[in-house]
Amino acid sequence: MSFQAWTLFALFWVVFVTTPGPNAVNCITNGMTLPFPRAMIGVLAILTQATCFLLLSAAGVTALIAASPTGFFIARLIGAGFLIWLGVRGWMRAAMPVPAGGRPARCVYLHALAIATINPKSVAGYLATFSQFVQPDVPIGQQMGVILPTALTITAVSYTGFTALGAILGRAALGAVFNVWVRRVMAACFIVYGVLLGTSATPQGRV
Numbered sequence: 001m002s003f004q005a006w007t008l009f010a011l012f013w014v015v016f017v018t019t020p021g022p023n024a025v026n027c028i029t030n031g032m033t034l035p036f037p038r039a040m041i042g043v044l045a046i047l048t049q050a051t052c053f054l055l056l057s058a059a060g061v062t063a064l065i066a067a068s069p070t071g072f073f074i075a076r077l078i079g080a081g082f083l084i085w086l087g088v089r090g091w092m093r094a095a096m097p098v099p100a101g102g103r104p105a106r107c108v109y110l111h112a113l114a115i116a117t118i119n120p121k122s123v124a125g126y127l128a129t130f131s132q133f134v135q136p137d138v139p140i141g142q143q144m145g146v147i148l149p150t151a152l153t154i155t156a157v158s159y160t161g162f163t164a165l166g167a168i169l170g171r172a173a174l175g176a177v178f179n180v181w182v183r184r185v186m187a188a189c190f191i192v193y194g195v196l197l198g199t200s201a202t203p204q205g206r207v
Contacts, residue, residue: 031166
């Protein structure tokens with residue numbers, strides 16, 4: 001991968017992972033309601049998903065998913081329903097006090113991994129990476145040696161930032177009313193993302 005191609009890819013990935021979405025909302029929520037080290041387990045889950053999706057994209061699997069309208073439609077509805085359910089549950093629980101012990105690390109990881117994985121819209125981003133930035137005349141293994149660390153580094157920095165933002169908001173939310181409404185705004189975001197996901201179109205890539 002040339003330096004120019006790498007620069008374009010890096011800029012694309014910055015936009016891809018810094019545009020607020022379900023992962024960002026979950027990181028902010030984790031930062032607000034969990035000790036920061038435990039909240040960072042959610043970032044680890046996102047990096048796990050990113051690594052798997054990048055490797056699957058390199059193998060052409062995401063292109064196959066995007067090429068199956070029926071399969072993508074079903075996955076999209078499941079993902080949309082899951083996000084809406086999270087939003088409704090979060091709204092209803094917003095007024096409840098956060099448990100003193102917090103959620104176990106395993107639950108934090110699996111919850112974040114589920115949110116990152118069930119969003120079929122992310123297929124569009126990974127498909128774009130390999131349809132727009134990968135050079136067909138260069139061995140894919142050589143390009144993955146550049147793409148993978150670049151993508152994971154930017155992803156880690158971005159979602160660590162969202163988690164830190166949540167921690168700052170959590171410390172600032174000294175009033176109970178403010179705390180409830182911030183948590184409700186986060187819950188509403190999940191509902192909005194679920195609706196948008198359910199009405200989105202199948203991603204198309206350049207083959």
